[in-house]
Amino acid sequence: LSRSFAPARASRRHYPGVIAICLRMAGGYRARVAEFDEFLQSDEFSRKKLHHLAFAGVPDGKGRRSIVWKLLLSFLPLKRDDWAPVLEKQRKSYEQFVQDLIVNPQAQDNVGDHPLSDEPDSRWGKFFKDNNVLLQIDKDCRRLLPDISFFQHPTGYPSKTGAVNSYEVFVD
Numbered sequence: 001l002s003r004s005f006a007p008a009r010a011s012r013r014h015y016p017g018v019i020a021i022c023l024r025m026a027g028g029y030r031a032r033v034a035e036f037d038e039f040l041q042s043d044e045f046s047r048k049k050l051h052h053l054a055f056a057g058v059p060d061g062k063g064r065r066s067i068v069w070k071l072l073l074s075f076l077p078l079k080r081d082d083w084a085p086v087l088e089k090q091r092k093s094y095e096q097f098v099q100d101l102i103v104n105p106q107a108q109d110n111v112g113d114h115p116l117s118d119e120p121d122s123r124w125g126k127f128f129k130d131n132n133v134l135l136q137i138d139k140d141c142r143r144l145l146p147d148i149s150f151f152q153h154p155t156g157y158p159s160k161t162g163a164v165n166s167y168e169v170f171v172d
Contacts, residue, residue: 033059040067045078047071 036059039049050071058065070076075090076083119125141151 029059032056033061036064036068037062040064043080045071045080047078 036053039045039053050068054068054072058068067076071078075086077086116124138155145151
């Protein structure tokens with residue numbers, strides 16, 4: 001290859017335009033990050049400014065994307081002081097949703113229902129079917145992005161202990 005195609009030997013003398021563009025881009029990125037940080041430190045947010053800032057993308061780090069998405073989707077109110085009660089309410093709602101969704105066959109007294117029952121409407125049968133689906137989802141999530149630790153954290157669902165100790169999963 002000729003010298004013009006050897007980036008390892010590149011210098012300011014060979015590529016002055018490219019280097020100038022890269023330096024301008026880096027400076028622009030830092031300014032953009034600073035603008036986001038300043039915006040996200042305020043106590044009240046303007047939806048118009050939020051849309052304007054987020055239109056070209058949200059910089060990585062410091063939970064910026066998480067906060068911006070929650071604001072854009074109206075999950076969080078535009079006043080920071082209102083966040084705590086809203087988050088508390090949403091977390092309780094989510095906990096209730098999980099309790100409603102996940103079948104706990106031991107939660108109710110089912111006289112004729114037991115783990116070896118092959119009845120189609122058995123709570124234990126539904127528990128085992130749901131657990132198989134949740135195990136597959138868990139495997140898929142772990143394989144999705146193995147480099148990101150979020151997907152590698154263990155969860156209480158599905159129950160990996162089996163039917164004998166399944167009650168412990170629901171008590172936590």
